[in-house]
Amino acid sequence: MRKKIVAGNWKMNLLPEEALELYRQIDSDYCADDCELLVFPPIMYVRDLIAQHGQISVGVQNFHPEESGAYTGEISVSQVSSCGVKHALVGHSERRMIFNESNDFLKEKINAALTHDIVPLVCCGEPLEIRDMDSHVAYVTNQLAETIGHLAESEIVRCIIAYEPIWAIGTGRTASIDQAQEMHASIRYWLKNQFGEQVGAIITILYGGSCNASNASELFACPDVDGGLIGGASLDAASFLKIARSF
Numbered sequence: 001m002r003k004k005i006v007a008g009n010w011k012m013n014l015l016p017e018e019a020l021e022l023y024r025q026i027d028s029d030y031c032a033d034d035c036e037l038l039v040f041p042p043i044m045y046v047r048d049l050i051a052q053h054g055q056i057s058v059g060v061q062n063f064h065p066e067e068s069g070a071y072t073g074e075i076s077v078s079q080v081s082s083c084g085v086k087h088a089l090v091g092h093s094e095r096r097m098i099f100n101e102s103n104d105f106l107k108e109k110i111n112a113a114l115t116h117d118i119v120p121l122v123c124c125g126e127p128l129e130i131r132d133m134d135s136h137v138a139y140v141t142n143q144l145a146e147t148i149g150h151l152a153e154s155e156i157v158r159c160i161i162a163y164e165p166i167w168a169i170g171t172g173r174t175a176s177i178d179q180a181q182e183m184h185a186s187i188r189y190w191l192k193n194q195f196g197e198q199v200g201a202i203i204t205i206l207y208g209g210s211c212n213a214s215n216a217s218e219l220f221a222c223p224d225v226d227g228g229l230i231g232g233a234s235l236d237a238a239s240f241l242k243i244a245r246s247f
C-alpha cells in the first residue's frame with residue numbers, strides 16, 4: 001500500500017500569529033484516519049510549529065545543500081535538520097523559475113536532504129507551451145532523470161514525488177482527471193523502469209495545481225494519484241482538512 005499524503009505549501013503567506021493559529025486548527029481537527037498531513041510554512045515559523053509537538057509534520061520550503069559557508073541569506077541543510085525538520089520541498093516550479101534552480105542544483109539538494117534524513121518532496125511539472133506541443137511526458141521524465149535518476153533503491157524509496165503542471169499552479173485551472181492520471185501513470189512507469197517494478201509501485205506521487213476541497217476527491221480517485229500538494233487551499237484549515245478526507 002502506498003502512503004496517502006496531503007501537503008500544504010504555505011508559500012510566503014501568513015504573519016506569525018496566523019501561522020500558529022492555522023497549525024493549531026489543523027492539528028486539533030486532524031483525525032488519524034485521515035491521510036498523513038504535512039505543512040511547509042515560511043522558514044521563520046518552522047521551529048515554533050515543531051515545538052507544538054503536533055501530529056502534523058512541519059517541513060521546509062527551501063534550504064541550501066551546503067553544510068555552512070558564505071551564502072548570505074541562505075539556511076543550510078544541517079541547520080534545518082538540527083531543528084528537527086524531516087521533510088523539504090525540492091524543485092518547486094517557483095524555485096526553478098524565479099530563483100533559477102537547475103536540475104543539477106536540485107540533484108545536490110536531494111542528495112543533501114537524504115544524507116540528513118530529510119524526505120525530499122520532489123516537484124516536477126511542465127509549462128503550458130510544452131503541454132501544447134504534446135511534449136509534457138518527455139519533459140517531466142527528463143526532470144526526474146536529471147534530479148533523482150541517480151539515486152539508489154534505498155534512497156528513492158524515501159522520496160515523495162509531486163506532479164504540478166505549471167499552468168495549473170495558482171491559476172484556478174486544474175489538470176483534468178485524464179491529464180493528471182496520464183502523467184502520474186507515466187511517472188510511475190518511468191520509476192518502475194528505472195528502479196524496478198516493486199519500488200515504482202510503492203512511491204507516493206502527489207498532484208498539485210489548483211487542487212481544492214471541491215476537486216480533490218475526483219483527482220484522488222485516479223489510480224496513480226496518492227494525494228495532493230496544496231497551495232492556496234492549504235491556508236484555510238477547514239478546506240485543507242476537507243481535502244485530507246477526500247480519499
Ligand code: PGA
Pocket residue numbers: 009164168169170171172208209210211229230231232233
Ligand atoms: P496552488 O499551488 O494549489 O495554489 O495552485 C500549488 C503549489 O504551488 O504547490
